Amino acid sequence: MSRKLELIVLAIFLIFAAQFVYMSSTTDAEYGGADGEAEGVIYEITGGTYEPIAEPIWEPPSGEIESLLFGLQAAIGAGIIGYFLGYYKAKGRYENDIGYKDKSKPSDRQSL
Amino acid sequence: MHIMEGFLPTPWWQLWFVVSIPVIAFGIYKMNKLINEKREVLPLLAVAGAFIFVLSSLKLPSVVGSCSHPTGTGVAAIMFGPAITAVLGTIVLIYQAIFLAHGGLTTLGANVFSMGILGPVVAYLVYKAGMKANLNFYLVVFLATALGDWATYVTTSVQLALAYPAGDVLTFAGFMSSFVKFAGVFAVTQVPLAIMEGAVSALLFKYVVNVKSDILVEMNVLEDSVVRKLRGNPA
Numbered sequence: 001m002s003r004k005l006e007l008i009v010l011a012i013f014l015i016f017a018a019q020f021v022y023m024s025s026t027t028d029a030e031y032g033g034a035d036g037e038a039e040g041v042i043y044e045i046t047g048g049t050y051e052p053i054a055e056p057i058w059e060p061p062s063g064e065i066e067s068l069l070f071g072l073q074a075a076i077g078a079g080i081i082g083y084f085l086g087y088y089k090a091k092g093r094y095e096n097d098i099g100y101k102d103k104s105k106p107s108d109r110q111s112l
Numbered sequence: 113m114h115i116m117e118g119f120l121p122t123p124w125w126q127l128w129f130v131v132s133i134p135v136i137a138f139g140i141y142k143m144n145k146l147i148n149e150k151r152e153v154l155p156l157l158a159v160a161g162a163f164i165f166v167l168s169s170l171k172l173p174s175v176v177g178s179c180s181h182p183t184g185t186g187v188a189a190i191m192f193g194p195a196i197t198a199v200l201g202t203i204v205l206i207y208q209a210i211f212l213a214h215g216g217l218t219t220l221g222a223n224v225f226s227m228g229i230l231g232p233v234v235a236y237l238v239y240k241a242g243m244k245a246n247l248n249f250y251l252v253v254f255l256a257t258a259l260g261d262w263a264t265y266v267t268t269s270v271q272l273a274l275a276y277p278a279g280d281v282l283t284f285a286g287f288m289s290s291f292v293k294f295a296g297v298f299a300v301t302q303v304p305l306a307i308m309e310g311a312v313s314a315l316l317f318k319y320v321v322n323v324k325s326d327i328l329v330e331m332n333v334l335e336d337s338v339v340r341k342l343r344g345n346p347a
Contacts, residue, residue: 005314013308038115038272054117058213066212070169071169081163089322
């Protein structure tokens with residue numbers, strides 16, 4: 001299997017990382033969220049008069065806990081992706097390479 | 113890209129719900145139909161949903177000194193079409209609105225429209241056009257997902273500019289003036305992240321093609337001849 005695509009993606013990632021390291025060491029950019037910046041623009045346009053019509057029903061009590069929940073979100077997703085890609089890979093191996101396909105062919109409804 | 117809780121004034125947040133809810137309902141209908149007809153797509157649906165989950169949790173730093181995150185919706189849009197993607201996107205947005213105070217419940221309609229509907233529609237159209245033009249499959253996936261991601265953020269800028277035109281009255285000039293400001297925040301930040309999303313999406317597609325290409329053929333995402341070429345066995 002050719003690894004060309006992986007190398008291209010790695011190169012894009014490295015350019016991105018190098019750019020980040022360079023920018024964060026030469027400028028004092030804060031790296032806050034773009035959402036927060038948009039909030040600033042809203043205040044600027046409305047002259048600071050706008051009151052949000054609703055507040056979040058619950059906010060993470062600290063930045064650490066917010067990171068935890070974001071990390072949890074990524075972990076759940078990554079787990080699901082890995083599980084099913086592995087499931088498909090093994091299924092394909094059994095059916096095509098080892099040749100279980102003809103011996104037993106359960107309907108997909110049962111196999112899930 | 114999420115518009116924060118409470119930051120869309122009254123006519124607008126209802127309006128975006130009105131636009132988004134029919135699409136979500138249609139998406140749920142299509143999703144049920146697909147699952148009933150082809151049970152074997154269920155794991156792939158989970159992978160596409162999980163991909164949105166992962167990518168939209170990654171807050172990445174960007175060139176202009178602010179952070180934002182990719183959306184991950186392009187992959188689902190290519191595999192299942194925009195309507196089903198809208199449902200998956202809604203699930204992620206509700207998670208983030210409730211647990212992370214990121215986005216919000218009143219602005220859910222607007223956020224679903226940008227991330228779950230318009231971005232995926234753009235990705236889907238670019239994908240179809242690219243495949244028709246016979247370009248390299250991974251290049252097409254890259255272009256479709258990157259442009260879809262970027263379109264999401266442009267849409268957010270449009271939504272905010274509509275709600276906050278300069279001079280308080282919605283005129284074209286006021287809208288444009290605000291749009292330029294919001295786009296300066298969102299669209300510029302998003303360019304490198306859209307490129308990253310495109311690259312990672314192409315990689316995910318490579319693995320799906322490797323392990324389960326027959327399902328993509330069956331769902332008319334890819335043609336049989338293209339799959340054979342990608343896998344390098346012209347049998």
